[in-house]
Amino acid sequence: MSAGLPVSAGSPVSAFWPVTKPTGRHALALAVIDMQVDFCAPGGWVDQLGEDVSNTRAVIPAIAAVLDHARRAGIRIIHTREGHLPDLSDLPANKQWRTRVHGLGIGDRGATGRILVRGEPGWQIVPELAPRLDEPVVDKPGKSAFYATDFEATLHALGVTHLAIVGVTTDCCVQATLRDAYERGFEAVVLEDCTAAVERQNHVATMEILKAYGGRWGGVANSAAFVAALGGVHG
Amino acid sequence: MAEAPLALPAIAAAPYDYPFDGIWSAADTALLLLGFQEVTVDRLQAHAEVAVARSLVEATRAAGISIITTRASLGHGPLALRRAEAADAPPAVGSAGWDLVAALRPRAGETVIDHVGDEAFHASPLEPLLGSRGIRNLILAGLATDGMVHATMRAANDRGFECLVVSNACRGTTVDRHHAILRITMFGNGLFGTVADVSAILRAVKQYVSG
Numbered sequence: 001m002s003a004g005l006p007v008s009a010g011s012p013v014s015a016f017w018p019v020t021k022p023t024g025r026h027a028l029a030l031a032v033i034d035m036q037v038d039f040c041a042p043g044g045w046v047d048q049l050g051e052d053v054s055n056t057r058a059v060i061p062a063i064a065a066v067l068d069h070a071r072r073a074g075i076r077i078i079h080t081r082e083g084h085l086p087d088l089s090d091l092p093a094n095k096q097w098r099t100r101v102h103g104l105g106i107g108d109r110g111a112t113g114r115i116l117v118r119g120e121p122g123w124q125i126v127p128e129l130a131p132r133l134d135e136p137v138v139d140k141p142g143k144s145a146f147y148a149t150d151f152e153a154t155l156h157a158l159g160v161t162h163l164a165i166v167g168v169t170t171d172c173c174v175q176a177t178l179r180d181a182y183e184r185g186f187e188a189v190v191l192e193d194c195t196a197a198v199e200r201q202n203h204v205a206t207m208e209i210l211k212a213y214g215g216r217w218g219g220v221a222n223s224a225a226f227v228a229a230l231g232g233v234h235g
Numbered sequence: 236m237a238e239a240p241l242a243l244p245a246i247a248a249a250p251y252d253y254p255f256d257g258i259w260s261a262a263d264t265a266l267l268l269l270g271f272q273e274v275t276v277d278r279l280q281a282h283a284e285v286a287v288a289r290s291l292v293e294a295t296r297a298a299g300i301s302i303i304t305t306r307a308s309l310g311h312g313p314l315a316l317r318r319a320e321a322a323d324a325p326p327a328v329g330s331a332g333w334d335l336v337a338a339l340r341p342r343a344g345e346t347v348i349d350h351v352g353d354e355a356f357h358a359s360p361l362e363p364l365l366g367s368r369g370i371r372n373l374i375l376a377g378l379a380t381d382g383m384v385h386a387t388m389r390a391a392n393d394r395g396f397e398c399l400v401v402s403n404a405c406r407g408t409t410v411d412r413h414h415a416i417l418r419i420t421m422f423g424n425g426l427f428g429t430v431a432d433v434s435a436i437l438r439a440v441k442q443y444v445s446g
Contacts, residue, residue, distance in 0.1 A: 019313045098251075098424045144390070171419045179386055183386075185314060202415075205411075208411075209416070212412075
């Protein structure tokens with residue numbers, strides 16, 4: 001039972017690990033999803049489109065704090081980046097077309113290099129959350145970290161069974177990764193104060209859907225509960 | 236000589252007309268019916284959505300569009316116990332109410348795919364089957380909007396399929412969740428595809444069938 005793990009007051013979060021606790025620190029990983037310049041920094045793609053990056057930017061300090069706790073606790077940290085090969089051979093035609101309607105599509109050259117193309121300045125993870133050399137970075141062409149990547153193989157190779165998920169955006173890549181983790185038998189929890197959407201309404205609606213039925217595809221918790229859970233995981 | 240497939244007229248949809256490049260035919264399109272099983276239809280009170288899906292089936296059959304019906308099941312183990320808590324939890328294989336509702340049972344020769352959980356591509360033959368038939372356009376209907384429909388549409392979208400979700404042939408676990416999922420689907424000029432009412436699809440398909 002996970003009854004000893006505290007959850008925050010005032011938020012209908014589920015117990016931290018809904019089904020089983022990790023057997024030790026080695027079994028727990030923090031997944032940081034797509035905290036890239038193009039999604040959450042001034043001058044990045046979303047900003048160049050004239051959209052508001054304040055929501056996605058606002059979670060950087062909370063994620064930095066969680067990263068710091070995770071590093072000190074010695075648990076695995078895995079980062080993801082959404083991006084495509086320079087020849088765009090992994091970019092579906094409809095995905096490019098939909099983004100080009102905004103005037104600057106995936107693969108086009110903008111102020112931060114070619115949009116969502118691997119190796120370009122805008123594709124990099126924001127400096128505040130830069131991965132350390134020993135932290136795996138998974139490059140993904142889709143929304144889900146599990147699609148066409150080595151993410152699942154990496155988790156299995158490392159013996160990871162439990163995931164805490166943070167990053168952007170709530171309604172898109174975070175939700176996709178949580179759902180897919182569940183379907184593949186991982187126990188995942190999303191940290192509500194460490195995820196955001198471009199439109200707040202979509203963040204709020206997604207959190208309501210994820211919280212339904214006691215955490216439908218895993219738990220919903222927050223930074224404080226995560227830090228407390230780290231203290232409760234031994235070995 | 237086989238006849239070249241006739242192009243179908245574009246379907247009026249939001250945020251963009253379907254498909255994105257205007258290229259679709261009976262040969263490269265499938266109707267995906269997701270999780271219209273007796274127990275789920277009852278629990279979500281989705282009888283109206285079944286009737287809409289039935290009209291879609293009749294029109295697409297007449298046009299020669301592939302119909303692929305999926306049947307979800309609960310699976311096994313601790314995650315199955317959690318899955319069982321949702322309003323749209325799929326039934327165990329062979330249990331009462333596991334079967335498809337009578338109105339949407341496939342005809343001989345139409346394909347049924349069984350899978351565990353919410354995502355019809357996961358650990359199922361759906362992707363190779365679509366690939367072998369040369370299908371790139373998917374029209375989706377099913378239960379629940381926030382469960383299997385959205386999970387499957389996300390997976391299809393990552394795989395490059397061009398997706399149209401039929402708004403009134405899907406029902407959420409609540410009305411608000413249904414609308415929230417459609418709003419998220421349409422974000423950013425169609426984050427996961429585009430959305431239409433059944434009437435827009437019937438109009439396009441009937442125009443095609445009547446030549």
